Amino acid sequence: MSEVIAIEGGNKLNGTVVISGAKNATVALIPAIVLADSPVTVYGVPNISDVDALGVLLKELNCKVEKNEDILVVDPTNLENIPLVGEAVDKLRASYYFMGALLGKCKKVTMKMPGGCFLGPRPIDLHIKGFEALGAKVDYSNDGTYTIEAKRLVGNKIYLDFASVGATINILLAAVKAEGKTTIENAAKEPEIIDVVNLLTKMGAKIRGAGTDTITIEGVEKLNGCNHEIIPDRIEAGTFLIIAAAAGEKVIVQNIIPQHLEALISKLKEMGIQMDVVGDSIVVYGREGDLKPVNIKTQIYPGFATDLQQPLTTLLTQASGDSHVKETIYIERFKHCPQLNKMGAHIDLKEAESIIHGATQLHGTRVEATDLRCGAALVVAGLIAQGRTEITNVYHIDRGYENIDHKLISLGAVITRRQVED
Numbered sequence: 001m002s003e004v005i006a007i008e009g010g011n012k013l014n015g016t017v018v019i020s021g022a023k024n025a026t027v028a029l030i031p032a033i034v035l036a037d038s039p040v041t042v043y044g045v046p047n048i049s050d051v052d053a054l055g056v057l058l059k060e061l062n063c064k065v066e067k068n069e070d071i072l073v074v075d076p077t078n079l080e081n082i083p084l085v086g087e088a089v090d091k092l093r094a095s096y097y098f099m100g101a102l103l104g105k106c107k108k109v110t111m112k113m114p115g116g117c118f119l120g121p122r123p124i125d126l127h128i129k130g131f132e133a134l135g136a137k138v139d140y141s142n143d144g145t146y147t148i149e150a151k152r153l154v155g156n157k158i159y160l161d162f163a164s165v166g167a168t169i170n171i172l173l174a175a176v177k178a179e180g181k182t183t184i185e186n187a188a189k190e191p192e193i194i195d196v197v198n199l200l201t202k203m204g205a206k207i208r209g210a211g212t213d214t215i216t217i218e219g220v221e222k223l224n225g226c227n228h229e230i231i232p233d234r235i236e237a238g239t240f241l242i243i244a245a246a247a248g249e250k251v252i253v254q255n256i257i258p259q260h261l262e263a264l265i266s267k268l269k270e271m272g273i274q275m276d277v278v279g280d281s282i283v284v285y286g287r288e289g290d291l292k293p294v295n296i297k298t299q300i301y302p303g304f305a306t307d308l309q310q311p312l313t314t315l316l317t318q319a320s321g322d323s324h325v326k327e328t329i330y331i332e333r334f335k336h337c338p339q340l341n342k343m344g345a346h347i348d349l350k351e352a353e354s355i356i357h358g359a360t361q362l363h364g365t366r367v368e369a370t371d372l373r374c375g376a377a378l379v380v381a382g383l384i385a386q387g388r389t390e391i392t393n394v395y396h397i398d399r400g401y402e403n404i405d406h407k408l409i410s411l412g413a414v415i416t417r418r419q420v421e422d
């Protein structure tokens with residue numbers, strides 16, 4: 001059995017939506033907890049299936065896990081460093097943060113290659129090179145399992161060929177308890193990295209430079225439990241800004257850090273969307289008149305986020321003229337485009353680029369969420385399409401959006417969910 005959501009298009013949205021804690025911070029913070037020697041409490045944990053999968057992995061490692069609404073308490077005191085080779089590893093890419101965390105804590109980790117959305121090639125060579133630079137030996141067996149082990153982890157200077165989010169976090173996790181000083185050069189600067197560093201610092205780690213391209217870590221012997229509140233999800237927030245721009249009359253998107261969304265906000269304004277930033281909220285006013293086409297090039301933070309190019313593409317189908325979306329992070333992240341074309345969009349694909357010819361009236365039909373943000377793009381499309389849109393493979397959407405149906409229904413959308421035979 002799997003789930004389908006059906007959206008009746010054309011209903012104008014009004015009201016306030018509150019953004020949840022950041023998925024891409026949470027999925028790194030949870031594995032980071034195993035580095036502590038006493039319980040860690042995290043507030044603002046989104047209720048998404050990626051968090052459930054990480055909870056399963058924590059339990060496999062004999063951590064005590066209690067979740068109450070958005071509060072997660074993890075006690076890693078009796079950690080057992082068993083190989084992580086079960087199903088939960090396949091459910092999300094970020095299970096690989098247990099590599100850095102267990103290596104850092106126990107000097108050894110065995111786990112299989114993680115799963116996650118298909119966005120084209122997603123190698124982890126930079127993570128592995130980082131572990132090796134700290135003194136670890138990495139074995140990869142034919143069954144797809146990594147064993148990473150070190151007699152001692154010793155700080156080193158590590159230059160990343162690409163400012164990878166995952167490699168930066170994984171190396172941080174492996175280095176916080178290493179002997180001496182580690183420097184990560186060309187580190188990623190995404191807000192989620194700062195959040196992870198804030199947690200590790202509260203645990204007793206000594207880290208400087210998070211949010212810049214050089215991060216230095218002085219290894220410590222012991223890390224303790226602490227309390228931590230997760231930052232709001234800038235990608236969920238951006239998705240709702242796009243939804244509000246596409247289908248809203250007056251929508252307030254609350255619990256936002258507006259600085260995290262500057263690239264999107266400036267593109268929406270360039271398209272002609274009216275918005276006001278008020279403290280931690282953004283008020284989006286419904287579109288009047290034609291939207292202008294814009295060109296997007298995805299880049300590392302603070303550039304335009306690759307995760308938002310997919311939902312924004314749907315809005316660009318409503319702009320009068322041609323818009324170009326160039327991907328520089330995941331060159332094959334265009335699986336949403338054929339789905340949108342099924343709904344009446346006119347999108348051509350070139351290498352690492354989509355060209356959206358607008359404006360086109362979208363119409364409801366059955367489409368497939370091929371990955372998480374493709375799912376978000378299709379939700380935006382369903383809300384503005386004529387008639388009924390059915391989206392299959394909803395589990396992709398549930399990996400990263402807490403209660404998306406309910407949040408939209410509270411704004412006036414008409415959405416139902418049902419189980420279907422596979």
Ligand code: EPU
Nearest residue numbers: 024094121122123124125126127164165166167307329372
């Ligand atoms: N890369 C390598 N080698 C590596 C690591 C990365 O070549 O060892 C390449 C990747 O193939 C890709 C680029 O570097 O072309 C960027 O990858 P990065 O490591 O920065 O991405 P990630 O850590 O795998 C995170 C988010 C993604 C988000 C990207 C870019 C998490 C769990 N995932 O992925 O989020 O798109 O950063 O910002 O944090 C999503 O939320 O839908 C999502 C896919």
